[in-house]
Amino acid sequence: MRRSLFAALAAGCALAHAAPDQRITLCFERQEVQPWRTLDGGGLNFELLAEVARRTGVTFDYQSMPWKRCLEQLKSNQVGGAFAVSHNRERKSLGAYPGAGGAAGDAQADPSKRMHTDSYLLVRRKGSRLDWNGKSFLNLDGRIGFQLGYSVGDFLRAQGVAVDEGSQRSDELARKLIAGRLAGAAMGGGDATRLLRGPLGARLEIAPVPLIEKPYYLVLSHAFMASRPQLAARLWDAVEEVRTSPAYRKRERERMQLGGGY
Known part of the structure; x- marks a missing residue:
């Protein structure tokens, strides 16, 4: 025992x-x-x-x-x-x-x-002519923003576009975009959807073609x-x-x- x-x-x-x-x-x-x-x-x-x-x-x-x-x-x-x-x-x-x-x-x-798996989407001001056709940006006049440390930055740089990596949060990106400091923003699908349903959403829209899926x-x-x-x-x-x-x-x-x- x-x-x-x-x-x-x-x-x-x-x-x-x-x-x-x-x-x-x-x-x-x-x-x-x-x-x-x-x-x-x-x-x-x-x-x-x-x-x-x-x-x-x-x-x-x-x-x-x-x-x-x-x-x-x-x-x-x-x-x-x-x-x-x-x-x-x-x-x-x-x-x-x-x-x-x-x-x-x-x-x-x-x-x-x-x-x-999730997608990165191109968010733009409502009515903007900026677009992504699956291969290149169209009517781009300015920088594309993305969140600090996000891997989509490598994708954007490979496209040869000017970028802004100075935002920690997706709502910061959205406010820069609305203020005209960015031409567009590359955001994860969940972030983009949440923003469009929030108070900033009336001034934003998502381009039809995803930038990249990861x-x-x-x-x-x-x-x-x-x-x-x-x-x-x-x-x-x-x-x-x-x-x-x-x-x-x-x-x-x-x-x-x-x-x-x-």
Whole structure:
């Protein structure tokens, strides 16, 4: 009996020591992007991650912060990961994306392991002649704005257009646009939809053709990947399993039908 009790206590101590290894701090942008996330922990991203946590036995601790700071903390291994991160060549140095082994040097992230897909849209003043035909901008006279640290900046620069990266929030971009300081703004689909439904929406409109569509990922720090590669693989596999599950797909369709985003 005493031996059983000691064995149980030892097992409990082992679990207590192991538990911190199963806690992962994730940062995310301090901005609501419907239908994916809200600042109080709502939205499809958090629903997906909650089920990932349940399936893998981890606990996610969330920290909201300005997006550029979140990416800097990811790169410096101050957090275990960040979520809703799109992929580009420069961002490979920030952390590990799901891919061929999840290594930072992989040429491409694996889109089957994405959390979701969203579009960047061209927002313009109502009545503006500015447009995007899927290949180039038309009637562009001025700068295209985007939020600080957002990957759409690489896309805009590749088009050879003048850009403004001086805004932290989408509503700042909208006010610059309305004031005539920008010709247009490149915004995520959820942000653009939210703004058009708000008090600024009467003076704005969205160009018909999306600028670009991107997958968004759970990205893990290099330190996490180096120390727990098997857990990293389990997390990314679980993201795919949850995202493609009938229950989650039904929930996603319901949110989209409610007009939660593109």
